[in-house]
Amino acid sequence: MRRGHRPGGTRVDAVEGEPTVRVTIDDVARAAGVSRQTVSRAMNGKGEISAGTRRRVLATIEELDYRPSVFARGMRTQRAGTLGLILSDIANPFFPAVARGVFDAAAAHGFSVVVHNTDAHAGRESAASREILERGAEGVIGFFEALGDEELVALHRRLPLVVADRRAPAPTVASVSSDFATGTRLAVEHLHARGHRHLGMLDGAVGVDHVRRHAFTAAAAPGSPIVTGPPTITGGAAAAAQLLGEHPEVTALFAFNDLMAVGAIRALRERGRRVPDDCAVVGYDDLTLAADLDPPLTTVHTDKYELGRTLVETLDGVIKARRDDTGATPGPEDRLLPATLVVRRSG
Amino acid sequence: MRRGHRPGGTRVDAVEGEPTVRVTIDDVARAAGVSRQTVSRAMNGKGEISAGTRRRVLATIEELDYRPSVFARGMRTQRAGTLGLILSDIANPFFPAVARGVFDAAAAHGFSVVVHNTDAHAGRESAASREILERGAEGVIGFFEALGDEELVALHRRLPLVVADRRAPAPTVASVSSDFATGTRLAVEHLHARGHRHLGMLDGAVGVDHVRRHAFTAAAAPGSPIVTGPPTITGGAAAAAQLLGEHPEVTALFAFNDLMAVGAIRALRERGRRVPDDCAVVGYDDLTLAADLDPPLTTVHTDKYELGRTLVETLDGVIKARRDDTGATPGPEDRLLPATLVVRRSG
DNA sequence: AACCATCACGTTAACGTTCACGGCCGAGAA
């Protein structure tokens, strides 16, 4: 007979000398005087079990401080209780705000969340997807900016996916977004109402989705200039400098997000132009600090926490639907969250 | 003979009808004409294997698009390739900034990161720890604010831990922090140099660690008032209102972090006091938007990305050390990152 | 020539859980 060995089992404790062994389902079963399967049933609520033994088993589980092994469980069920969250730039305060909603809702559903930062780089977006897939996550929430629709559909074939802030790549995959169309329309109309005749847009959509841009071209005067750059402060500053250089007549800027708006304000200051007197600036997102900026930022607001919450809620629906093989009907596939304009002083 | 069944195996594709089966290590072995173990060796670089077969196996792995199952692997190795990151408030831009460093460094080491938000609540801090432990993570980076040192030591016994922005709870556990002592000393000295005689502090450490507070009492005049509140904007506003109400003579405020500083500025504005003319405000963290606030925030800077990077680097060291049973010597247990003062206009 | 490392690889046995069954037992129907 071979000598046994325990991988995660008996191991000398790192601090004290007391050994730490993993208590398994068999230990619980033995202690409760039942079989493994009964313990499993008591935990998972499947199968049939009497209320009495169920309580008894649960009590000994508590007593022995038994924790089922995710690995062993995942081996059978292919579930890890994990969700993936893919986003482009955690340093952009917009994402932490929705992440908060994601975390809370995920916890409520018993999920942990693994986060991947992509910098809107196609390679890192697909790498993150692969990683999440291999790690056995049960679903993904993705702010994809570089990957094409086909890639997303392919990913959705392997793993329940909900797309955020982007149109659904196919009728079969769900998406949740801010209502960018009315949001930018509101911003443009506001600028018009303030008497601005020459608007410009600072576009940060380096990738595939151009809802804001299209809405801008639709609402603003024909031929209104658009300059594209990274959706960051420095990107906004560079884009603003370029746009103002090429189009000195512009007196109002609509930015892809608040970060670009901040960059625009910086660039305007450097050129000696005052905001909003010489040039108005309107952002998008309504970051927490937007009201404390100089000048307080006029921007489009959406409930970011709610966005995060809604994302995991619909993802949970997709996961359950796929589990039950309930066709491919995730409900309304393109969900839009209301966008409102918050008028402060920058525009 | 029983009918076989495949948990994650043959399952009808959600979109197309094509079935998706998992390709296992045995499939690779068969295709490459070797045994399972050899395939394992080829992947993991352990054991001895000739360069030729290694390349051949790797090629068929590529060809079959084989991905090892984390579950099966974890079952043997107890490793999931996952790190836990516990923080109090992802909405505070300080944390995303360090998270960025954590993500990048973790990716470089082949780790995924699962993030938990605690709101500095003791219950949620320990819940997150338990969750991470059960999920089979290999280590934890923790910004703990409520848990006591004993709990942290206990956690460290079960799982490699690195504590952030807090003194090491024991010589055996590593910690990395901003050099809060010199950071606040710098801030206080600067305020003194500006002629302020009556300083006050807005403390956000609701929990256990009071480095900033102690440094403040050491550097400021004896009896300088300190008011404690949540380390948020509203917390800072409330704390400032209270402090100024009780101590009208105060002309300079040192805040626990930039968020509280922003709150203080809001409160000051509401009371008709101008910053910095009537009352100076100095923060801590140097958030990305600190320079764009009104007024631009004077604050203490530490490299947050570097903090994140250093955290996973030392955690990786601890993990490796424990694996090799190399005693409990994580090197310098209390690592301090330089803190510098950035003088802008608020103080 | 006999022996012994060393190398390269194969075999066996776990890891801890859930799934598919089968069995038992009591109650009601035939």
Place this chain on the structure above:
DNA sequence: TTCTCGGCCGTGAACGTTAACGTGATGGTT
């Protein structure tokens, strides 16, 4: 009584991987 049926629970197997050990070939040493 015998049969059936449903409720409750146990048994064996399988999930996919790696640790431990075994084995044959090769090459060098005595």
